[in-house]
Amino acid sequence: MKDSDLQALTTDTNNISLTNSAELYRSAKPGLPLLVIDSPLCNAVLSPYGAQLLEFKSKGKAPLLWLSPKAVFEQGVPIRGGIPLCAPWFGSHPTDSHKPNHGFVRNNDWIVKSIEEFSSGEVKLDFLFDTQDTEAETYDYCFQIKLSMTLGDSVKLALTVVNLGDDEMPFSWAFHSYFAINDLDATRVTGLTGEEYLDQTKALTPCTQVNDVAFTTEVDRVYQDIGEEQSIRCDREGITIASIKGSSCPSAIVWNPYSELAAKMKDIGPNGHLQFVCVERGAIFDDIWCIKSMSSMTAELELQ
Numbered sequence: 037m038k039d040s041d042l043q044a045l046t047t048d049t050n051n052i053s054l055t056n057s058a059e060l061y062r063s064a065k066p067g068l069p070l071l072v073i074d075s076p077l078c079n080a081v082l083s084p085y086g087a088q089l090l091e092f093k094s095k096g097k098a099p100l101l102w103l104s105p106k107a108v109f110e111q112g113v114p115i116r117g118g119i120p121l122c123a124p125w126f127g128s129h130p131t132d133s134h135k136p137n138h139g140f141v142r143n144n145d146w147i148v149k150s151i152e153e154f155s156s157g158e159v160k161l162d163f164l165f166d167t168q169d170t171e172a173e174t175y176d177y178c179f180q181i182k183l184s185m186t187l188g189d190s191v192k193l194a195l196t197v198v199n200l201g202d203d204e205m206p207f208s209w210a211f212h213s214y215f216a217i218n219d220l221d222a223t224r225v226t227g228l229t230g231e232e233y234l235d236q237t238k239a240l241t242p243c244t245q246v247n248d249v250a251f252t253t254e255v256d257r258v259y260q261d262i263g264e265e266q267s268i269r270c271d272r273e274g275i276t277i278a279s280i281k282g283s284s285c286p287s288a289i290v291w292n293p294y295s296e297l298a299a300k301m302k303d304i305g306p307n308g309h310l311q312f313v314c315v316e317r318g319a320i321f322d323d324i325w326c327i328k329s330m331s332s333m334t335a336e337l338e339l340q
């Protein structure tokens with residue numbers, strides 16, 4: 037999407053401005069265009085590249101999301117932090133290891149279809165991704181994704197995927213949300229106790245989540261067919277850092293790379309793992325969506 041198209045969309049709004057990652061985050065030029073929201077209810081930064089919410093803070097509250105200080109703002113590279121959307125596959129491609137991890141929609145430009153401001157103070161942005169507009173990728177299926185974000189006291193995401201092809205389409209996806217924390221030892225994820233999970237650090241060994249999820253080593257767990265709500269808590273302070281509520285998001289993934297892996301990842305780096313946990317919601321593995329020809333499926337997620 038051209039900067040001039042984005043400029044045209046933002047000039048009519050009171051609370052949204054267009055800026056560039058090179059200026060905002062002192063990232064390498066030319067950087068990526070970003071939308072900056074300063075509304076009565078929240079502050080947020082979004083990237084049309086990946087249709088990714090990068091920062092979100094409702095007024096009077098702590099920042100909800102973590103954006104890596106080492107994030108790269110460059111075409112072809114996913115932005116580390118915020119809420120990347122992984123799709124149409126999760127993790128490595130099922131048959132071709134050369135294809136990008138977590139699919140290609142987080143690594144491509146989306147169209148900003150509309151920006152609306154409501155008298156309630158909420159701001160709604162509609163993003164569109166269409167495989168027919170994406171020359172960079174060849175893919176067996178033809179689809180459109182509509183992603184609506186309503187930003188106010190909370191983040192409301194609504195995802196609709198339309199299968200434009202003649203055959204049924206498998207579609208794996210996840211909102212790979214990075215939540216900001218400041219006390220990893222005391223951080224717990226609730227709402228998954230008693231659930232079965234596949235441990236990605238142990239070649240997908242099946243395990244049972246005995247207590248709330250704690251982080252004393254690398255955690256990379258896939259829970260399937262789970263309940264709607266989880267939360268992230270800080271036990272030491274006795275506070276809830278984030279609430280996560282999904283509808284038609286049957287899977288959850290909980291990830292923290294811990295010290296060794298974080299240090300090896302260029303866009304996280306040493307001690308970066310102390311600043312975030314990922315609690316992702318979507319439809320992966322056995323929960324994968326199968327969308328009939330010319331049909332759609334929809335999911336919603338609310339974070340606050």
Ligand code: TA6
Pocket residue numbers: 114127137138212236256289290291314316
């Ligand atoms: O969701 C957890 C995970 O799949 C981990 O296995 C880890 O690799 C992480 O995502 C980050 O993946 P990325 O491709 O963004 O580096």
